[in-house]
Amino acid sequence: MAADDHEFGGQHTEIKLAIVEQYLKRYSAALHTWCDHVWYIDAFAGTGKRTVRVKAREGDLLEEPVPEQVEQRRGSAQIAIDIKPPFDRLIFMDMRHKHVAALLSLKAANTHLDISVLKGDANELIQKEIAWDGWKRTRAVMFLDPYGMAVEWATLEKIAATKAIDVWYLFPLAGLYRQAARDMSKIDTNKEAAITRMLGTDDWKTELYSKAKLAPTTDLLGYLDSDDTLQRNADVGALEQYVKRRLKSIFAEVLDPYPLPVVEKPQRFSLFCAISNPSAKAINLARSFGSDILKSTGRASRHRSGR
Ligand SMILES: C[S@@+](CC[C@H](N)C(=O)[O-])C[C@H]1O[C@@H](n2cnc3c(N)ncnc32)[C@H](O)[C@@H]1O
Incomplete structure (x- = not known):
C-alpha cells in the first residue's frame, strides 16, 4: 500500500459521492449567478482519493479470469476541486497527519484555487471558528462524511446558526442502532x-x-x-425519522434522506441534506436540486441492482 492510500467504504461510497458531486455542480452554477463568495467545506476530507479493490473474477468457458485490481478513484476533496465553475474557496479539514499531508499536496497542485487545509478535530474547529459576520455575503456547502458517530450535535447547531451553509451529512444509522440496544x-x-x-x-x-x-x-x-x-420500539425507519425530526429542529429545511447502501440490507447510513438558510429562495433551490438528484440517483441505483 502507498503511504497516501485511503481505503474506505463500499459500493454505497460511489453513490454517496455521485449524489454530492451532482449537488456541488448545480449549487456552484446557480449560486455563482448572484453570489461572489461560494465556498465548499469538507470537514472529514480524507486524502482526495480513495483506493478501491476490485475483486478477482474466476474465468469460465467464455471469459478469461481477471485478477484483483487496485484502482485509485477520486475522493470528495478532489471531486470538489474539479467542480466548474470552481468554488471561490475550498476548506479541507482532517485530523490524521497523513491525510493532511495528502491534502497539502492537493493544494500545491492546484495553486489556481484558494484552498485552506486545517489539521484538527472537525468538531473543535467548527465549534470554535465557524461563527463569522461574513456569512451574510458568503454561501457554502459542507460535507460531513465521518467515520462512525464523530459529528457532535453542538457542531450541527453552529453550522445551522450561520444560516448560510447547506450540509450533506452521512448519518451513521448503524452506529445509532448498535449503540441504542433493543433492551435499554x-x-x-x-x-x-x-x-x-x-x-x-x-x-x-x-x-x-x-x-x-x-x-x-x-x-x-x-x-x-x-x-x-x-x-x-423504533425500527430502522423510525430511527431515521427521529433523526430527521432532530435535524429539522435546528435547520430551516431537511430533505428526505437517501438510504445507503441501496442493495445490501440492513440500511447502514442515511444521507441527509440540511439547509440552514431560512429564505424561501434558498430552500426552494436546495429542494429542487436535492430531490431531483436523489430521485435520479435512486432510479439509477435501482436499475443497476435490477430492482
Ligand atoms: C470516511 S473518511 C472521508 C472520506 C472523504 N469524504 C473522501 O471521499 O475521500 C473520514 C475522514 O475523517 C477523518 N477524521 C476522523 N475523525 C475526524 C475528526 N474528529 N475530525 C476531523 N477529521 C476526522 C479521517 O482521518 C478520514 O480521513
Missing part, C-alpha cells in the same frame, strides 16, 4: 453519552423506548415476577 438496560453510560452527544438531547430515551410487559415468570419461591423493561 444493555446501554452502558459511555454508549448513552455517545448517543446524546450525536443527537443533542437525551429525549431519545422516551421517544425511542417504551415499557414492554414481558410474560410474567415465577421466581424460585413460586411468586409471580412481572418485570417492566424498557425496549426500543
Whole structure:
C-alpha cells in the first residue's frame, strides 16, 4: 500500500459521492449567478482519493479470469476541486497527519484555487471558528462524511446558526442502532453519552423506548415476577425519522434522506441534506436540486441492482 492510500467504504461510497458531486455542480452554477463568495467545506476530507479493490473474477468457458485490481478513484476533496465553475474557496479539514499531508499536496497542485487545509478535530474547529459576520455575503456547502458517530450535535447547531451553509451529512444509522440496544438496560453510560452527544438531547430515551410487559415468570419461591423493561420500539425507519425530526429542529429545511447502501440490507447510513438558510429562495433551490438528484440517483441505483 502507498503511504497516501485511503481505503474506505463500499459500493454505497460511489453513490454517496455521485449524489454530492451532482449537488456541488448545480449549487456552484446557480449560486455563482448572484453570489461572489461560494465556498465548499469538507470537514472529514480524507486524502482526495480513495483506493478501491476490485475483486478477482474466476474465468469460465467464455471469459478469461481477471485478477484483483487496485484502482485509485477520486475522493470528495478532489471531486470538489474539479467542480466548474470552481468554488471561490475550498476548506479541507482532517485530523490524521497523513491525510493532511495528502491534502497539502492537493493544494500545491492546484495553486489556481484558494484552498485552506486545517489539521484538527472537525468538531473543535467548527465549534470554535465557524461563527463569522461574513456569512451574510458568503454561501457554502459542507460535507460531513465521518467515520462512525464523530459529528457532535453542538457542531450541527453552529453550522445551522450561520444560516448560510447547506450540509450533506452521512448519518451513521448503524452506529445509532448498535449503540441504542433493543433492551435499554444493555446501554452502558459511555454508549448513552455517545448517543446524546450525536443527537443533542437525551429525549431519545422516551421517544425511542417504551415499557414492554414481558410474560410474567415465577421466581424460585413460586411468586409471580412481572418485570417492566424498557425496549426500543423504533425500527430502522423510525430511527431515521427521529433523526430527521432532530435535524429539522435546528435547520430551516431537511430533505428526505437517501438510504445507503441501496442493495445490501440492513440500511447502514442515511444521507441527509440540511439547509440552514431560512429564505424561501434558498430552500426552494436546495429542494429542487436535492430531490431531483436523489430521485435520479435512486432510479439509477435501482436499475443497476435490477430492482
Ligand atoms: C470516511 S473518511 C472521508 C472520506 C472523504 N469524504 C473522501 O471521499 O475521500 C473520514 C475522514 O475523517 C477523518 N477524521 C476522523 N475523525 C475526524 C475528526 N474528529 N475530525 C476531523 N477529521 C476526522 C479521517 O482521518 C478520514 O480521513
